[in-house]
Amino acid sequence: MKKSLHVRYFAVLREQRGLGEERVSTGAATAAELYEELRARHGFTLRADRLRVAVNDEFEPWGAAIRDGDSVVFIPPVAGG
Amino acid sequence: MKKSLHVRYFAVLREQRGLGEERVSTGAATAAELYEELRARHGFTLRADRLRVAVNDEFEPWGAAIRDGDSVVFIPPVAGG
Amino acid sequence: MAFRMTGSPIAPAALVEGFGDPRCGGLAFFEGRVRDLNEGRAVQALEYEAYVPLAEKEGERILAEARGRFEILRAECVHRTGRLGLGDVAVWVAVAAVHRGAAFDACRYIIDETKARLPIWKKEHYAGGASEWISCAERDGPAAGTTR
Amino acid sequence: MAFRMTGSPIAPAALVEGFGDPRCGGLAFFEGRVRDLNEGRAVQALEYEAYVPLAEKEGERILAEARGRFEILRAECVHRTGRLGLGDVAVWVAVAAVHRGAAFDACRYIIDETKARLPIWKKEHYAGGASEWISCAERDGPAAGTTR
Numbered sequence: 001m002k003k004s005l006h007v008r009y010f011a012v013l014r015e016q017r018g019l020g021e022e023r024v025s026t027g028a029a030t031a032a033e034l035y036e037e038l039r040a041r042h043g044f045t046l047r048a049d050r051l052r053v054a055v056n057d058e059f060e061p062w063g064a065a066i067r068d069g070d071s072v073v074f075i076p077p078v079a080g081g
Numbered sequence: 082m083k084k085s086l087h088v089r090y091f092a093v094l095r096e097q098r099g100l101g102e103e104r105v106s107t108g109a110a111t112a113a114e115l116y117e118e119l120r121a122r123h124g125f126t127l128r129a130d131r132l133r134v135a136v137n138d139e140f141e142p143w144g145a146a147i148r149d150g151d152s153v154v155f156i157p158p159v160a161g162g
Numbered sequence: 163m164a165f166r167m168t169g170s171p172i173a174p175a176a177l178v179e180g181f182g183d184p185r186c187g188g189l190a191f192f193e194g195r196v197r198d199l200n201e202g203r204a205v206q207a208l209e210y211e212a213y214v215p216l217a218e219k220e221g222e223r224i225l226a227e228a229r230g231r232f233e234i235l236r237a238e239c240v241h242r243t244g245r246l247g248l249g250d251v252a253v254w255v256a257v258a259a260v261h262r263g264a265a266f267d268a269c270r271y272i273i274d275e276t277k278a279r280l281p282i283w284k285k286e287h288y289a290g291g292a293s294e295w296i297s298c299a300e301r302d303g304p305a306a307g308t309t310r
Numbered sequence: 311m312a313f314r315m316t317g318s319p320i321a322p323a324a325l326v327e328g329f330g331d332p333r334c335g336g337l338a339f340f341e342g343r344v345r346d347l348n349e350g351r352a353v354q355a356l357e358y359e360a361y362v363p364l365a366e367k368e369g370e371r372i373l374a375e376a377r378g379r380f381e382i383l384r385a386e387c388v389h390r391t392g393r394l395g396l397g398d399v400a401v402w403v404a405v406a407a408v409h410r411g412a413a414f415d416a417c418r419y420i421i422d423e424t425k426a427r428l429p430i431w432k433k434e435h436y437a438g439g440a441s442e443w444i445s446c447a448e449r450d451g452p453a454a455g456t457t458r
């Protein structure tokens with residue numbers, strides 16, 4: 001049973017993906033699985049442990065379940081300075 | 082040998098003296114002696130240990146010698162807040 | 163809203179003018195500006211990209227934390243997105259309190275947390291045309307987002 | 311001069327506008343304003359009396375100390391004399407630094423030392439016509455300068 005997700009990309013991820021957002025159809029159960037799938041597909045250089053993830057505009061743990069229609073954002077390290 | 086000094090008063094001392102500055106003729110050798118003389122004469126309520134003293138626009142120790150023509154200011158406690 | 167993201171220039175003079183509270187005796191302000199050098203490289207411009215909905219939520223949370231931790235009356239923060247030149251204001255923080263200690267502490271808390279937690283990314287453009295995403299990634303290992 | 315005493319209203323917006331340095335990334339500002347209550351009494355106005363020549367010398371010394379102790383590029387301070395109403399700015403401090411930590415630390419150092427060391431006295435005027443010189447004297451014992 002595939003889910004349809006809305007994924008947005010920022011900064012490094014946006015440049016590596018070559019676009020700012022897309023619809024993704026996936027069998028991934030969690031945010032972590034989704035990222036690994038997309039990383040393999042698009043060659044993202046950042047490992048998940050360097051990122052945080054937000055689902056429907058709230059920070060979530062990587063193990064959070066993702067549901068059909070969710071909006072997912074992977075958050076690269078911020079400048080911090 | 083009397084000296085002629087220029088003394089300025091601020092805040093509480095100005096109000097207790099009823100004026101902002103005056104010429105003082107004194108035999109006092111130090112700033113401390115001068116203050117005690119003026120305190121006795123004008124009824125200043127503040128003791129010297131609550132004040133600082135400046136001679137010719139610089140902070141000085143109470144034991145500083147005063148010379149003819151000096152400008153002397155006694156400095157009440159500041160607000161500090 | 164006390165916290166906001168904006169794509170327009172931040173004008174601290176106008177913001178200072180409108181900030182205050184009759185009960186306040188101490189106001190602390192912070193401005194973060196684009197500076198001409200970063201880690202020895204000549205910066206010409208800077209680009210801020212933000213995940214705005216989450217940045218605004220997290221920004222409001224930071225201000226609420228500051229109001230809970232410190233004895234303050236008001237706190238505001240504005241953060242830029244988009245392209246900025248040298249000297250442009252990237253972030254502005256204002257805090258009003260009865261006493262100055264709380265105003266300073268809260269102002270610093272807000273800017274520190276803002277820089278650490280908000281999903282906002284900074285790309286520096288250098289003399290000569292190179293540019294780089296500034297992030298922890300650059301400090302830890304291979305420059306993940308470097309494009310030269 | 312980076313430190314000055316003034317008998318005219320302090321307008322922080324205009325001062326902020328003119329303050330900065332192309333090398334600076336972090337600017338910290340402090341405003342001390344007349345507030346409506348002090349130790350539970352309703353304040354209507356406030357008078358600052360200063361021994362100006364010494365206040366200006368000591369103010370410059372404080373700024374020099376701040377430049378020596380902290381990694382800052384610029385520091386300024388303006389202090390009012392005369393009669394102020396509610397909300398009026400009594401003192402304004404500005405510091406520019408490459409990094410924000412030094413800007414905050416220096417700004418706080420300058421205002422703390424200014425309040426503790428400058429020969430400036432504050433008389434509060436209360437609702438009902440009473441007034442009082444605010445100083446350590448009031449906290450320690452009989453109110454030396456009280457006039458009611």
